[in-house]
Amino acid sequence: MSLITRTNLYLVLITVLGSACGDASAFSTFGSGGSGSKWDNPLWGTGATITWSFMNPGVALGPKAPSSWSGTNSLGTGSANDIRTIIDTVNGAGAFDAAVARAFDTWATAADLVFVQTADQGGAFGEDFTPDIRIGAFNFGPGDFAGGAGFGPPGDDLNFPDSLAGDLALNDANLFAIDPNSDGQLLTLGPNGEFVNDIESLLVHEIGHTLGLGHSNVTASVMCGFIDSSFNGSACDNLQLVKRQLNADDVAGIQTLYGGAAVVPLPAAAWLFGSGLLGLIGVAKRRERPGNARQV
Numbered sequence: 001m002s003l004i005t006r007t008n009l010y011l012v013l014i015t016v017l018g019s020a021c022g023d024a025s026a027f028s029t030f031g032s033g034g035s036g037s038k039w040d041n042p043l044w045g046t047g048a049t050i051t052w053s054f055m056n057p058g059v060a061l062g063p064k065a066p067s068s069w070s071g072t073n074s075l076g077t078g079s080a081n082d083i084r085t086i087i088d089t090v091n092g093a094g095a096f097d098a099a100v101a102r103a104f105d106t107w108a109t110a111a112d113l114v115f116v117q118t119a120d121q122g123g124a125f126g127e128d129f130t131p132d133i134r135i136g137a138f139n140f141g142p143g144d145f146a147g148g149a150g151f152g153p154p155g156d157d158l159n160f161p162d163s164l165a166g167d168l169a170l171n172d173a174n175l176f177a178i179d180p181n182s183d184g185q186l187l188t189l190g191p192n193g194e195f196v197n198d199i200e201s202l203l204v205h206e207i208g209h210t211l212g213l214g215h216s217n218v219t220a221s222v223m224c225g226f227i228d229s230s231f232n233g234s235a236c237d238n239l240q241l242v243k244r245q246l247n248a249d250d251v252a253g254i255q256t257l258y259g260g261a262a263v264v265p266l267p268a269a270a271w272l273f274g275s276g277l278l279g280l281i282g283v284a285k286r287r288e289r290p291g292n293a294r295q296v
Ligand SMILES: [Zn+2]
Pocket: 003, 004, 005, 205, 209, 215, 225
């Protein structure tokens, strides 16, 4: 009952295209033909530096947001439906933000990706182009069981060349926790049998969408949608697992778009850790990457 996105219409198309290619059992992408639907250089296999933020508490929904959504961004407000407060109350201060950081790190370690958290620009949901990925929480409306929604990168052929690109919303009418179970185990239900999203599993999945990946039919992949009507029997239907680590299918997908993770030689890394200069590698890398027109 989670991991459905509001981009289902687009995902239907992607699934059909995947089938036409005779490869419906693997990762899917929002673009096709080897370019587009990714951040920075549109050529597939090239790295990217991606900025992200938490939307400011209380920002409104812009006109491009799904019409069934309501409310203002509850994340960080301290209100009863503030998912950060809900998680931190149970798991300790900073637990929610740490889960978000781990979700980004999971993708960063698998491909040539650098994530940089920045201050939010403050615009309504879907009304601000920067930073690239903006995270907030809204009420998705009655009957919408989605735990979250992730919008794909700009510049693809599925018409995301707008300010919605990269926006990531959690459904604050849903239930969230840090599941005590481990990867591959079933999600823990609530005291009355309610579905409870594991926040890190959900974020890894939704961030995958914001990076350009659609749903996969590989059961063990994080990009397998739990319930997705476009799949007509998704491999993940009724198989709701804690999934915080990438499967080989996810890695193949993200490396198709961004290339493999940059490797720092171990002796150099050890020396830089010791000297506290490791962060400079990321700065230098961003400056020298060709085709990166985006300001960080
Ligand atoms: Zn999804």
